[in-house]
Amino acid sequence: MSDAPRRYIAPTALLVTLLLAGGAWAEILLHVSPDGRDTWSGRLAAPSGDGNDGPLASLEGARDAIRRLKGHGPLAEPIRVLVAAGEYRITRPIVFGPEDSGTAECPITYEAAPGAKPVFTGGVRITGFREGPDGVWQTTVEDVARGGWYFEQLFINGRWATRARSPNQFYYYMIGKVARGIDPATGQLADLSARAFRARPGDVKPWPNLNDVVLVAYHSWETSQHRLAAVDPETNTVICTGPAAWAFMQWGFMQRYHVENFREALDQPGEWYLDRDGTLSYIPLPGETPDYVEVIAPVTEQFVHFVGETALGIPVEHITLRGLAFRHAAYTLPPEGHSDGQAAASMPAVIMADGAQSITIDQCEVGYVGVYGIWFRRGCRDCAVQRSYIHDTGAGFVRIGEGIIQPDEADRTSHIVVDNNVMHIGGRVDAGCVGVWIGQSGNNQVTHNDISDLFYTGISAGWTWGYGPSLASNNTIDFNHIHHIGWGVLSDMGGVYTLGISPGTTVSNNVIHHVYSYDQYGRGGWGLYNDEGSSDMVLENNLVYRVKTGTYHQHYGQANVIRNNILCYSMDGQIQRSRVEDHLSFRYGRNLVCWNGGDLITAGSIRDANVQLDSNLYWNEAGPVTVHGMSFEDYQATGHDPNSLVADPMFVDPAHDDYRLQPGSPAEKIGFRPFDYSRAGVYGDADWVALPKSFEYPEVEFAPPPPPPPPLVIHDGFELSALGEPPADAQCFVEGRGDGLTVVDEGPAAGDRCLMVRDAPGLEHGYNPHFFYSPWHLSGISTCSFDIRVTLDVTMYHEWRDASSPYKVGPSIWITNGRLTACGRDLMVIPAGEWTHIEITAGLGPDCTGTWQILVQVGAEPAQEFADLPLGSADFRELRWLGFSSSATESVVFYLDNLRLTNRAP
């Protein structure tokens, strides 16, 4: 924007125009060079002989020179800034505001000079390594020693180097929850369920640099990164400085984690560790020598910010960055750690845009950065990332829009193009990131990208869970090659993943393969995944193969169309529809579905009238096709999936992933129209197309099942649980319709608190409210004791179960209308209003005798013992579920206190 009176003709612009009059194009050329100075004019490509003029030294210098030019009047020619080869240090973000804008007729381009590949780096080289007698290289980083700097990422010989971690591969496992405890920061009792856990002895120690140790916890579809506040070696309790988005072990027992950045962890080639005294230690990879190694530590956190003001109608616009490389940006874990609900949603990008229009990132490189690469965030329109290489990122690659719907339409982002980019190696800080993320934004185009080597979803579109308002309509997600993601690390992911109502959105002609999830807790690595509320989308002509839990999954949604796809070789089921609703979920037709063993259906149901499958071709290489356990003929006889066939589709070479059809394929009988899936991925010159093909991928290694946890010991008088809250260590289930599980201070058996179990009429499930523990008692003698105070109309039960499906029952008691019964026997009266002590004992595993015993003591009366009671199931051997349930149909309460569970050798 210029304030100059319009009746002026800017003399400088005129002069430059005249100078260029002999050229084919009228444009202004400025030069930037490592030999330049920002006090020079930039009109010369090299310094003048007298040293009085020459090129500029930086992008900021060029930007400021253009501001001066514009100060003389509106642009009359395009401006090109040619950046010479060399390395340029970025120490702070370069900000382009409205005053730096070009116009449609006179755009401004910052581009590499012909043949040059200028590199803008936010890092510094670390040198001076010496090899020690133990083979460990060391050098001293003086700024770190002085306390002025500390870095958390390091790039060695063009590789994201591994910060020293334990274990080197796979995980440690949490073995116990810590619901409440003393917060080390305040000294007060606090809810620590999302900050603390009990570790296995020896896994976590009170290392000297505890504040610098980072713990990465693996949830279902996300990780959280934590700093450690305290480690108690006696109880093996670990307390983090800040919470995760979920309570630890919410997703299941034996939650995974690893720890990094302590000296003891430096034990594997390729690992590095930075001590606060400035010593940087590195164990080299084979073949590396101290004299020929490039080690770069990032300093700067952001490279470029395009920022305009959309509400005022003054965007930053018509600027292109072309052929520039941006490398080495830092991410520093905050003191309280970092945990997002999904997709590393709070992580920024090193190139950000807000209030931007017609901004183009073309043929650029963004690499070795601690966060996302590029983000068109708020109020951006008609911008593009094209033919660029984004790699080695701490989060994902490209983000479009925001997670919220801005009330002002001018603040909404739309019409962004992400086309023909290579995106490779992401999630190295937050594994839960996404390759390309579209939030509340529509009319975007994500096409012809090659996206690989992430731990979670490749492309995510939409950010409304359910059927609420969503802006994610008319997104085109076509011709992408998405592959080698998941790596068995996270769950609930897809090659393409969607949320919310999305009319006009297409997911077509993509090739998706090698999508592998972690399924020990959490679940799901699907090729195409329509998650919550995904509706009104068309998914067609996709090739999906070699995925974990299904080539297609709809959690719930409406009226999606899945047609004419090739869907092959999911390891565990092919189709999943998780929720039956009272509207049409999806139409699934003309697909070729091929697999090697197992049922067609992963989970859920396709047996009702609100899902339409028709004219598909199914082929199970390992045997007959079964659907919900039925033969395909029987399934079709119920009226479902008419016109579908079971037949070999006759792929050319499916064992080597050649899914072209041989002549004579029966695919035409179902109306399948062959498509050229080789068109997916990047296009253009041979070197560009060859780049993603040059990457190598190892075979996926799934983590072994976690070791069984130690037997759970409970000693809970509910004294540490918060009043009004459910018991902290149990899995609790209430329907919120007047029922409840609440710690109260109403007449406890001992101490100040007890647990109140309140039932209510009209609950959906008769067994609610209920709560249970997961004891993992596999052998020895287990004893569960508790105090109970009932009223006359209470109906409750306490039961021991194993983990099989259907489960087997061990000891089991009912208290109904004041009578205690077990094994169908009426044992005794339980008086109302008085505390009764109950103790149940049984042997498990090899120590199981087939019987159990119960001891009951009412008040101060002598205890009564009932021995040799038969187990509910004769082959019950393991205690994996210990539960309490109220089964009344009225508003009744009973109280529990002094709950104990032990396990001992016989």
Next chain:
Amino acid sequence: MDRLGLALAVLVLGGSALTASGQESAAVAVGGDAGVAGLSLVSVGGVRASAGMAAPGGDGATWLWQFRNTDTAPRLLALSAPFDGGLPEGMLSAQFRCSATLVEGNAPRLAVVLFEKGGACWFALGPTAPTAQVADASISLEPLRQAAFSTDESGQLEWGEVVRVWVGAVLEGRSAGTFRLSRAVLTSEPYKAEKPLRLTGNGPGVWSVGKDPAVTAVLTMPDEGPDGKPCMKVDFHFPGQQHMYMVPSTPIVPGERGGFSGLRLTYKASLPPGIPGLLVMLGEQGAQFYASPPPPASEDWTTITIPLEQFRLGEWTKDDNGRLDMARVSTVMVGCHGAATGDGGPGSISVCDIELVP
């Protein structure tokens, strides 16, 4: 242009120019003695516009734009004036004499932009320009919004550091026509709203529902408002005998809110048995102010105006000064709460227009 002509000119507008508190008002004419004739044009991007001084008329020197905005995004038409010595403290409103004549689209919104020496930038957007004829219009300078590209660290405008002022109008979406500006004055006179201000933008807003887990609710945006206009509609069910709540809410467009006296909304509602009326609330940075008494249910579309002074701070929330501060209000909520009698029952609430009224 002679800088002396653009120098700061503080005009005391005579004995009649008293503020509501009885104090003398201060005013600064943007452009000084020369008025708009002394201003320079801000170069416009993204919109086809020609601008220049109109033929002298009754309003004196007048800038005239002829514009056509084919973009759906907003675009600014503005004039610029430097202020070497900053501006006096306490400027509360900007008064324009202007008009917009349209052949397409909506009238532009008046705008003031203030640039500080250190790179900070603040702005205010006002109501739309008068369209019938050239007239006076004003916009509130409370609160000012900081531009996204502002480099301010202090968190508030330093009037003495202002070095440049833009005055003009923002074209919101596709539009074509003429905009005239013949006067712009910054003044310490408080802003007085003259027209209603829609709080949900051009449409019914973007709504979400907060509710008790035992309540079922389905929110839609059908075209069922008066004359078929889109509205927010929520159909819900309360179980009986227990206190329940169901509160749809919408964020409201940021902007000036000073000078208004009431909240006007058009709604219809049927409520579960025993629920006395609607719960209408304004959310102010965590605090919630509810209208008392609650508006009654109505089977037919009805329009009511609730005086802002009838909003009370909810006992369940806290506010630092206990007063409804319209400048900080960011959400509007229209729902209901209470214990339904018997077994409870269904309800339905529809809302289509929410405005602040002078």
